[in-house]
Amino acid sequence: MPDSKTGTLVPLAERMRPEDFDRLHGQDHLLGKGKILTQLIESNRLVSLIFWGPPGSGKTTLATMLARLFDLPSTFFSAVLSGIKEVKEVMARAESHRRLYGKPTVIFIDEIHRFNKAQQGAFLPYVERGDVILFGSTTENPSFEVIAPLLSRTRVLVLQPLSDEALGRILDDALADGKNGLGGRDLTLDPAARTLIIEQSNGDARRGLNTLELAADLAGSGTIRPEHVQEAQQKRMLLYDKNGEEHYNLISALHKSLRNSDVDASLYWLARMLYAGEDPLYIARRMVRFASEDIGLADPQALDMTLRAKEAYEFLGSPEGDLALAEAAVYLAAAPKSNRVYEAFGNVQQDVEQRPHEPVPMTIRNAVTKLMKEVGYGKGYAYAHDRAEGTTGMETLPDRLVGRTWYEPGPFGFEKEIRKRMDWWAGIKARLKAERKGEEP
Numbered sequence: 022m023p024d025s026k027t028g029t030l031v032p033l034a035e036r037m038r039p040e041d042f043d044r045l046h047g048q049d050h051l052l053g054k055g056k057i058l059t060q061l062i063e064s065n066r067l068v069s070l071i072f073w074g075p076p077g078s079g080k081t082t083l084a085t086m087l088a089r090l091f092d093l094p095s096t097f098f099s100a101v102l103s104g105i106k107e108v109k110e111v112m113a114r115a116e117s118h119r120r121l122y123g124k125p126t127v128i129f130i131d132e133i134h135r136f137n138k139a140q141q142g143a144f145l146p147y148v149e150r151g152d153v154i155l156f157g158s159t160t161e162n163p164s165f166e167v168i169a170p171l172l173s174r175t176r177v178l179v180l181q182p183l184s185d186e187a188l189g190r191i192l193d194d195a196l197a198d199g200k201n202g203l204g205g206r207d208l209t210l211d212p213a214a215r216t217l218i219i220e221q222s223n224g225d226a227r228r229g230l231n232t233l234e235l236a237a238d239l240a241g242s243g244t245i246r247p248e249h250v251q252e253a254q255q256k257r258m259l260l261y262d263k264n265g266e267e268h269y270n271l272i273s274a275l276h277k278s279l280r281n282s283d284v285d286a287s288l289y290w291l292a293r294m295l296y297a298g299e300d301p302l303y304i305a306r307r308m309v310r311f312a313s314e315d316i317g318l319a320d321p322q323a324l325d326m327t328l329r330a331k332e333a334y335e336f337l338g339s340p341e342g343d344l345a346l347a348e349a350a351v352y353l354a355a356a357p358k359s360n361r362v363y364e365a366f367g368n369v370q371q372d373v374e375q376r377p378h379e380p381v382p383m384t385i386r387n388a389v390t391k392l393m394k395e396v397g398y399g400k401g402y403a404y405a406h407d408r409a410e411g412t413t414g415m416e417t418l419p420d421r422l423v424g425r426t427w428y429e430p431g432p433f434g435f436e437k438e439i440r441k442r443m444d445w446w447a448g449i450k451a452r453l454k455a456e457r458k459g460e461e462p
Contacts, residue, residue: 032230032231032234033195033202033203033230033231033233033234034077034226034227034230034231034234036201036202037191037194037195037198037201037202037230038081038082038085039082039086040086040089041086042086044194045079045082045083045086046183046187046188046190046191046194047078047079047181047183047184047187047226048078048079048083048180048181050181051083051178057176057178058083058087058178061087062087062090065091067087067091067093067127067154068154068175068176069148069153069154069155069156069174069175069176070084070087070154070155070156070157070175070176070177070178071133071156071157071158071159071163071167071172071175071176071177071178072084072156072157072158072159072178072180073158073159073160073161073162073163073177073178073179073180074158074160074179074180074181074182075160075180075182075224075225076160076225076227076228077183077222077224077225077226077227077228077229078180078181078182078183078224078225078226079180079183079226080131080158080180081129081158083178083180084127084129084156084158085097085129087127087156088127088129088156091127093124093125093126093154094115094118094124094126094127095126095127095128095129096111096115096126096127096128096129097129097131098111098128098129098130098131099130099131099132100130100131100132100133100134100135100136103130105136105140105143108128108130108143108144109143111126111128112128112143112144112147112152112153114126115128115147115153116147116150116152119150119151119152125151125152125153125154126152126153126154127153127154127156128144128147128153128154128155129156129157129158130155130156130157131158132158132159132160133157133158133159133166133167134159134160134161134163134166134167138168141167141168141171142168142170142171144171145170145171145174148171148174148175149174155171155175157175163177181224182223182224182225183222183224183225183226184224187226188218188219188222188224188226188229189215189219191226191229191230192210192215192218192219192229192230195230195233196208196209196210196233203233203234203237206237206242207242207243208237208240208242208244208245209243209244209245210233210244210245211244211245211246211247213246213247214236214245214246214247214249214250217247217250217251218232218233218236218250218254221250221254232250232253232254233245235253236249236250236252236253237249239252239253268299271290271293271294271297271299272294272304272307274286274290274293275287275290275291275294275304275307275350276307276311276315278290278354279308279311279315279350279353279354280311280315280358282354282355282356282358283354284350284351284354284355287350287351287354288347288350288351291304291346292347295339295343295346301342301343301346302331302334302335304346305327305330305334305346305349306331308327308330308346308349308350308353309324309327309331311327311353312324312326312327312353313362313363314360314363315353315358315359315360315363316353316356316357316358316359317359317360317361317362317363317436318359318361318362318430318434318435318436318439319356319357319358319359319431319433319434319435319436320357320434320435321435323352323353323356326348326349326352326353327349327353329345329349330345330346330348330349333345334346356434357433357434357435357436358433359431359433359436361428361429361430361431361436362428365427365428365429366427368427369427372422372425372427376421376422379419379420379421379422380419380420381419382416382418382419382420383397383398383399383400383401384399384400384401384402384415384416384417385399385402385415385417386398386399387399401415402415403415408453410449410453412449412450412453413453413457414450414451414452414453414454414455414456414457414458415457416454430443
């Protein structure tokens with residue numbers, strides 16, 4: 022359908038954008054009796070809002086319908102295409118409009134997270150005075166991407182990926198609509214093709230409608246079949262942004278699956294990240310970290326395994342090197358787990374922060390000059406290799422920390438052996454300390 026303004030074809034997804042809430046499918050947690058948007062509408066009170074959700078979940082649609090419903094002037098911007106200078110000019114006009122007519126202007130900023138902190142801060146005085154009602158849409162977590170002063174002056178609406186049922190209703194509407202949709206083309210949608218579009222849409226209405234439109238063009242007339250959908254959607258692309266929240270969601274899923282000793286889930290999340298285009302060396306680095314943090318000395322080979330997997334990937338590259346990462350993931354998931362060293366070192370660091378200047382015992386100071394030796398550096402030092410036991414009863418902690426323990430081996434894997442060794446050394450040291458003090462063991 023030609024656009025009356027530009028003369029170009031308007032995509033089906035844009036033509037089918039709902040103009041009223043009755044045609045809106047999905048996001049029932051925001052609409053309906055007692056829900057937040059319904060309350061705003063019934064109270065005739067519109068506030069600044071941040072619409073946070075995945076692509077194609079209805080962020081722009083909701084913002085457009087709210088501005089229209091409240092009969093307020095509105096201006097839409099893309100943070101990717103518009104500069105802050107342009108936005109400030111519009112806000113200045115909004116300030117004049119409110120003074121003249123007593124009505125705020127709705128300023129909708131798509132991808133608001135693309136503006137930096139200073140740029141976002143420029144909105145604050147206009148929002149505070151009520152010159153504008155700010156609508157911002159973002160696919161990123163506002164907690165990380167929107168400055169705190171702006172967040173405190175807005176309500177965040179969390180949109181969910183559309184359900185299969187909602188996507189199906191959207192597709193059915195597009196097929197039936199003779200004005201904006203495909204209703205005048207004598208098309209039917211094969212049930213298997215319908216299911217395929219829904220599955221490949223991944224909760225994204227825009228993606229589903231774009232696929233339907235292209236599949237319809239391929240079918241011409243008659244029935245849209247699965248092969249048309251498959252040709253329209255050459256390769257299913259997983260939702261992923263290396264710098265966005267989904268990046269952190271997926272690496273978190275991998276890390277927690279490894280920690281939970283779930284081999285199959287670990288392989289799945291690893292494959293998801295590789296398929297989506299994640300840097301394999303980033304994954305390798307995270308697995309090296311995991312080996313130290315979550316396995317530790319329960320299986321000292323885990324760290325070596327992950328480092329060798331990293332080297333193998335660097336040597337082979339993809340796809341051959343991916344298998345080395347898979348082997349490491351299986352090994353890490355199946356390994357005994359212990360975070361005892363991780364916790365112990367964290368506790369040591371806290372003590373160091375609280376007491377950063379505890380003096381080194383004179384006994385273990387190095388007397389590199391005559392003066393140092395004269396004042397007692399190294400006095401009483403006992404060389405461990407001179408003793409048959411391979412250790413001494415000498416104290417090596419600062420005086421005020423003598424007796425302090427940080428590391429307690431866990432009950433799994435190699436740490437059981439470490440516990441035996443520590444207990445063995447502790448027994449010998451206790452005897453030698455008693456001897457050092459001239460006491461009986």
